[in-house]
Amino acid sequence: MDSIIFDLDGTLWDSTDVVLMAWNEVVEGYQEIENPITKEDLKSIMGLQVKEIGRKLFPSVGEDVQQEILKKCCEIECGYIEKQGGILYDHLEAVLRVLSQKYKLFIVSNCQCGYIEVFLKYHKLENYFTDFENPGRTGLSKGENIKLIMDRNNLKKPVYVGDTEGDRKAAIHAGIPFVYARYGFGEVIEFDHVIDRFDDLLKLF
Structure with a gap:
């Protein structure tokens, strides 16, 4: 193994609490959307691409309106996060510090620029x-973006760490092990390795 790619x-x-505030600020401006977005709604769409998110969160409106809403949501949420951040998982920076001394680290996420x-x-x-x-930058699927990172950085034996079935499928598409x-x-039944907390990576690698 020469590298770790993270979702x-x-x-x-x-970041759901901060994103929830941002997205509901946008949704309030659309009378055709009757209910606010909940934290459970957000968690259910993590890892999906924009079109899938629109269909799942706003089924009562057409695709054009779905995409209009999501475009505004994505624009405003980065401003919120830039000011408030999110909740890092326990010991995240300490673990990254150790891992980065042994492996090259990368991020591939289904998100906007x-x-x-x-x-x-x-x-x-x-x-x-x-x-x-x-x-948001490439227009590619997560699996294709993983392959892009591999090619761009000449990676030979990376692993992908993620939390959803979509992450598992992306790793399979890229031909690399899934943690x-x-x-x-998310809930995933099949995997190559599993961790129950972020610092379990230090035991695994």
């Missing part, structure tokens, strides 16, 4: 990661 939400941190950047900036974690990618972060938002 972000549900794997490195939990700017989201990973504000995560790194607010929590001052830029120095631990070599590179990152997202569909299931069971403490996160």
